[in-house]
Amino acid sequence: MLGITKDVVTEIGKYYLIALILLIPIPLAGDYVTHVTILVMLYAVTAASLDILVGYTGRLSLGHAAFFAVGAYTSTLLAMNWGVSPWIGIFLGGLMASVFGLILGVPSLKLRGPYLAISTLGFGVIVWLMLINLDWLTRGPLGIPGIPPLPGIGPIDFRSKVAFYYVALAFTLVSIFLLHLLTKSRVGKILMSIREDEDAALSVGVDVPLFKVYAFLISTFFAGISGGLYAHYLRYISPEISTLGESIYILSMTIIGGFGTLIGPVMGAAVLSLLQELLRSYLEYRYLIYGMLIILVMKFFPSGIYGIVQFILRKVRE
């Protein structure tokens, strides 16, 4: 199917098995570590989903937080106003994010480079302003507290961090595995050909606009689902999750991690989130260090953390 052979599945699959085994005991480290890991995992999926656009298709997006927020608000409002079960609502939130992805993706098909970056930035700002101003629906800047948690299954209560952790873990590994397979599939190769040269791709028969739209749909869907899980985990959301700053935060995970590698953005999410936690005590200088780090990585290691890790592994082997 889609050119994904059994070999590819087993080759990638074993890494996910290892990751699963390593991540299962995390809750033993206590509530704080569990909490941080949950957030890292939700960011990791969002950053990896953005990589499909930025790293594989060559479509820069500075508005990805908007899709995360659309997912979060959709699932929340469905649950609170119509009593839709969050298990379904989260999925519908992903679909709604894809609808928004379509609204942004189709008209901006012809835009490239900085034009696309700024058009996505503008789209993100518009979504943010809508969340603030449509206060009859979203309660405006105050945000929505008291979001219902994921409904329990039998004796399992997902208000507990540990229980939620395993939901997030399953979601994260499955999502990233699916995205990873996508990049190894025929679709992935076609998306890469668009990144490398749109005109050349057209000339060998690639329906470039159609595949760009696919990339938008897939990427925004996973961002939307992450947003939904986030909402039902923290049980409070506000327009803050859709700001330009938040979009830039996600984009820097993707790029600092190493765009076009899928696993790089996951590393980026982990490193940047942990950095935020570690620098908490240097509150004042936190962003000074963060900004400096971005500049240094871009200047000296443009292939990102993934590139650095590969470089070190190669040295070690030698």
Added chain:
Amino acid sequence: MILEVEGVVKRFGGLVAVNNVSFGVKEGEIFGIIGPNGAGKTTLFNVITGFYKPDSGKIRFLGRDITGMKPNKLAKLGLTRTWQIVKPFLGMSVLDNVLVSIYATKGVISGLNEEEAIKKAEEILEFVGLLHRKEALAEALPHGERKRLEIARALATEPKLLMLDEPAGGLTPAEMDEVMEVVRKVRESGVTVVIIEHNMRVIMNVCERIMVLNFGRKIAEGSPEEISRNEEVIKAYLGERFHVRS
């Protein structure tokens, strides 16, 4: 006639880049298009292959009107082009470069299964003499090999008509001979070829019929001998060079 071009006009603002050009290409031949710099060759190429829409005129391929049809549709119908400045997918392997063409034209979900697709890609790489480089990234290839990869990628779309934009441009004489050998083999396999070229040696050697453009107009058409004896061609094309020398 596999390709029929009728009264094609393409303007850019006030400039008429292609002015009322008509010609036909017979099935199985190698057809050359020449002309001095700025004669409108590449523009004509872009119009035929769907990258530009003509302002007027008709283009028929296999008897079907393809005027203004998108390049990706044309590739699926069997009309594929290469680029004067080669555009390999630099960050992808040589094999993947060719596989993209197969996926795009045969279908992503249906079409060949993966083994068949790879087998086919390898056959094409063998055909252009690049099989030993299949694992390499395209950006690691020297210019001559990139030119052959460009042809391989186009062949993987299974064209009935292959349009080559200066396939010998920027090559050493040895590399040029290799590429021309590939072009001859392509024709022998039953594919019709249209070539734009600057290099007269290449054109005169390989083409059966030639059309000459000057200032966007067609000024002559015929066999290489006819063209080399044509007064107007000598004046417009060859003449300017002789003139400068004398």
Added chain:
Amino acid sequence: MVVQPMELLEQILFGLMIGGIYGVIGVGLTMIFGVMRLSNFAHGEFYMLGAYFTYTFVTLMGGDPFLLAPLAAVAVGAVGIAINRLLFKSLYEELKEAKGAAAFYFQDLKFIMLTIGLSILFVDLALVLWGPIPISIPSPLTKHIVKLPGGLSFSLARLIAFVVAIATLVGLYAFLKFTKTGRAIRATAQNPSAAMLVGVNIYKIYDITMFLSTGLAALAGGILGPIYNVYPTMGLDVVAKAFVVVITGGMGNVIGSILAGFLIGLAESLGGLFLGTEYKQVVAFVIMIIVLWVRPEGILGGGRK
């Protein structure tokens, strides 16, 4: 909603004034895009630095901020040149070697991330140096009120800010049009390799462009400092708007940006009046998105793609 004619006139004047400032900020942003293909997401921070430098000069030396703002602009411009040489120069050289369509994309990505890093760094630097509390730059001119016939009135400071903005734009236009350096900048924007062939030192041109671009943003910050509050994140509030102006005017198009500045300023003012202030912010972005979709080359066409 009933709108009084006076209210309308007031909003038009106000829109033009803000538009002039948008023009000054947007022109700087469009110039470095046109000349170096650099999308500078730290542009707002040079505007912020201009305001803080002016404030520091006023507290250190005394004197009126309107006189010291140009000095601050020169200082920030020097910072701009330093950053250009330290961070960006090697990227221009890389791109000269690069082949393939994706190389331009990777270049855009690097520029965008580098300038985002700069933006984050500068905001925190301002926080450390000047603190988080909004300050206002003292100027006696804010207390002088100019009265217009019909009951309209506004502060002298606003009027001066507007005059300075217009004078700057006219001066910049004359500089680009009539001086040798200006012509070299325009030649580089159109075709860097051709400019190099005729003897233009493009790296010097890049330095000059960076100086002008960051200096203009700083000047805008300096002259608005006495009118609005000065705070570390003020640049973030402005940068998106500056990009709206640049896109609407056509990226790289100086005249386009100036016109777009006024257009956006007016549209916001009138949008605020007719739609209510909560939608004032949306107006600019909606205009930009329409322009991008209908006429991506901007109202006057892009200077360089």
